[in-house]
Each structure stands twice: as C-alpha cells, then as structure tokens.
Amino acid sequence: MTTRPSPDPSPRPRLLARPRALALGAVPAVALLAVAAFAPLPYSVARPGQTTDVLGVYRGTEVISVSGAPVRRTSGQLRMAAIRATGPHVGASLSELADGWFRTDRAVMPREAVFPSGKSDEAVARHNTTEMKSSQRAATSAALRLLKQDPRRVRVRLTLDDVGGPSAGLMFSLGIVDKLAGDGSGGDLTGGRTIAGTGTIDADGTVGPVGGAALKTRAAERDGASVFLVPKAECAQLQPAPDGLRLVPVTTLRDAVHALRALAGGGRVPSC
Template identity: 75%
Template sequence: MTTLRPSRTGTPARRRTLSRPHALVFGAVPVVALLAVAGFAPLPYSVARPGQTTDVLGTHGGGEVISPSGAAVRKTSGQLRMVAIQATAPDAGIRVGDVIEGWFRKDRAVMPLEAVFPSGMSDAEIAQHNVAEMKSSQRDATTAALRFLHRDPDRVKVRLRLDDVGGPSAGLMFSLGIVDKLAGDGSGGDLTGGRTIAGTGTIDADGTVGAVGGAPLKMQAARRDGASVFLVPKAECAQVRPAPEGLRLVPVSTLKGAVQALRALAKGGPVPGC
C-alpha cells in the first residue's frame, strides 16, 4: 500500500513511499524558466529522497514478512533489507525552491511526475496501481524462489506481508528471503552469512532480475540502516558508482547469480563488483 506522509520541506506536501521510480532525471528544466514561475504555479515534478528499509527475514506490521508453510522453516541470522524511496505526490505543490534544493543535494533527486506516477490517475487509483504491482511482484518472487529450490508450489505455500510499500522492486529480496528461510546457503549456514544485506531489483518468475531506478538514493538508505552489502541489478551499475563508504556493491542479473554471490561472500570467496 502507498503511504502518504506530511512534507518536511517548506510548502505543505505529501510524500509517497515507493519501491521504484522508473528513471531519475536531474536538471531537466532551465534555471531561467524556473525563475520565471517562482512563487506561482506548482511545477510538474516530484522530489525523492531515501526511504524506509525493511528486513524481509524479520517482522513488519505485526507478523513475519515471509511465512512459508508446507515445508520446514529455518531460523535465520543476519538481515535481507528491501529498500524504498520517498517521492512527493502529484498534488504536493512542488515549487521552484524545492526543485533547486533537490538539484544540489546528494540525498534528493528531481524527476518529472510522469516518470514516477501513472499519468491521468487519481491518488486512489495510483495507490491501487502500486498495490497491484507489489502483489504481482510477490507472486513472481515466490514462483522464482520455489523453482530455484525445486519445491512443489502445490505443497509449499508462501505468505508475504508488506503493506505500506508499492511497486515491484522488492522482488529480488523477497525471493532471497524465501530461499534463506527454506534452504539457507545450501550447506547448513545462512545465506546472509550473518551480515546485513540490502538490495533492489524486480524479478520475473524465471528468476531474471530487472532494473528499477532510484538505486543511488536506495544505497543511502541501505547504508543508513546498517547494510554492508548492496545487491544492484547489473544494468544499473553505472548509476551507482561511487558507493557510500562502507557499502560493497554486488551486481546481479538472476536469482541464481544473487544466491551464488551471497554464498561466496559468506565463505570469503571472490564476488563480482560494479
């Protein structure tokens, strides 16, 4: 579900928590044009910032984020954190000052509204759209994980609970959480190796990891919340360098590749980087 929150910047605004924007655009409007409308009409832009992170191996909203049934469930250590951004809603009333501030801050990104929200929809319709994307992502994440583990989906069921984030980019982390809860690293240990691992990326039912956008802001949220490793879709490597100090970037393109990378990390083996 989409979360609306009060603005903490000058004008009254509402923020929307999203697990993905499509593409971040920095500095698309000439400064002269902006100054011409300063203090008048709101601009067709959204300002994003690092959002919440959630450990998919833990609890959220009063219950386990991942609840498998029909198979033995492991106790896990470490964390697998999905990461979101916060973006101001279409009716937030973004003014020139908000846009200029966003250009000059590393923890902000300015983007056209249509790059973040479906056009022509009301707030309620956008919320429904985001929920539908999240539900579809959860189904694909479950299918990908069970296929990877060669588990029968008619016998093993997985309930996923994460109500206040919309969009599909938690898919990869959901799949990894399911794998860790059901099988760990495959040799008795945890897939996390006891670390706090964060990441982003969509996932298809066949295990293909897709790009989502917003990775630079998500890395900041990940490091803020204690992650030492960030899994990023390989296609987004160019967008995320350099990483925040203390955060190791690991590019992935499939669920299998992500699992292999985490196994190698846990054992101190070689792991690809951006």
C-alpha cells in the same frame, strides 16, 4: 502690471515618468519570479525511504511466512530498500527543485517517471499495490523454482502491504530461499550480515532494473547494510557508492544466491 506666469509644474513629473514606468514595468517580472519560486511544478522530489528486513517482522507480522516445508531460523538481515517521493498531485516548487538538484540524497524526476500519469491518488495507490502483489507472486515462483519445491505443497505468504511497486521482488525471493535452504550447507544466506538490495524479478528468476537505486543505497547505508545487491544494468548510476557499502551486480536470482554464498564463504564476488 504684467504678471509673470507661474512656473510650469509639468517638467518635474515628466522627468519622473520614465523611471516610474520602468519601476512599474519591473513589477510583473518580479511577480513572475516569485510565483515561479513557489508555484507547484510537474516534477517529483525523491529521497531515501525505508528499508525493511524481509526475514523479520513488520508491524507485528512476519514478512515471509511458509507452510508445507521446514523453515529455518535465520540470522542477519535481508533489507528491501524504498524511496519516498512527493505525491502525484503535489507539485514541487522551484526552490525545492533547486535544492534537490544539488543534493546527493535527493533526486528530481518528471512526475510521470515516478507515478502513472492521469490517475488520482487513489488510483495510483491501487496501481502500486497491484504491482507489489504481482511482484510477490513472481518472487515466490522464482524462489520455489530455484529450490525445486512444489508450489502446490509449499505455500508462501508475503506481508508488506504499505510499500508499493515491484522493486522488492529480488529481496523477497532471497528471503524465501534463506528461510527454506539458507546457503545450502547449513548456514545462513546472509552470512550473518545486513544485506540490502533492490530489483524486480520475473517468475523465471530474471532480475530487472528499478528507479531510484542511488537513493536506495543511501537508505541501505543509513540502516547499517554492508552489501547492496543491484541490477547489473544500474551499476554505472551508483558510482561512487556510499562509504562502507559494497555494490554487487546481479542479473538473476541464481546470481544473487551465488554471490551471497561466496560472500559468506570468503570467495570472489563481482562488484560494480
């Protein structure tokens, strides 16, 4: 009796071998996409930060205090605007970058454009504090020079230590001018308005560009400002402006003072 050989069981596994291999080969690609979606990347996501009235009190202390000269009582506000960004050693994930890319209240920037590269978090904080202190000294010099005040007699103290960087320089200078001289005719430099702005300043009064100006306009509009002072070089980046916010370009402290005086008096004011 001849026994019939049992059917070879191998064909079925061979038929399954290719799809299985394809499926197994897809696993690394899916894993890579999953890792990319959640792995930290060398970018920072910035958003509108705080605004602070330099004519007011911050954490129980006057932001601008002056000795050696009469100080005016002021109305209105001069608000410096800041941004918030993910930290120098906190990478953003692919999903966060994608979300930030399509939102008008977010900005995706290379980390090196926001923070000094190769520094620890503590070193970055010290760097930002140093820049802020230098900006405060320049702001004081520019304001006193504009008002022809003797810096040996008039002493200005600026207190806003937990906001780093140099971008509050213009608003510090304007705050000093308003406290000492107002609009020059007995009124307030603000005209009673809430004015916001950004810009570095040199001791000679030159206003320089800063990063994140578009996000700062969002913070200004959120906190009730009707006017935003911006370095002229950055006007093109801020169009369209948030609803109800007037953009006023400046290149010097003198420009900014003249613009605010014109606003208060109903005169012509440049716009972006």
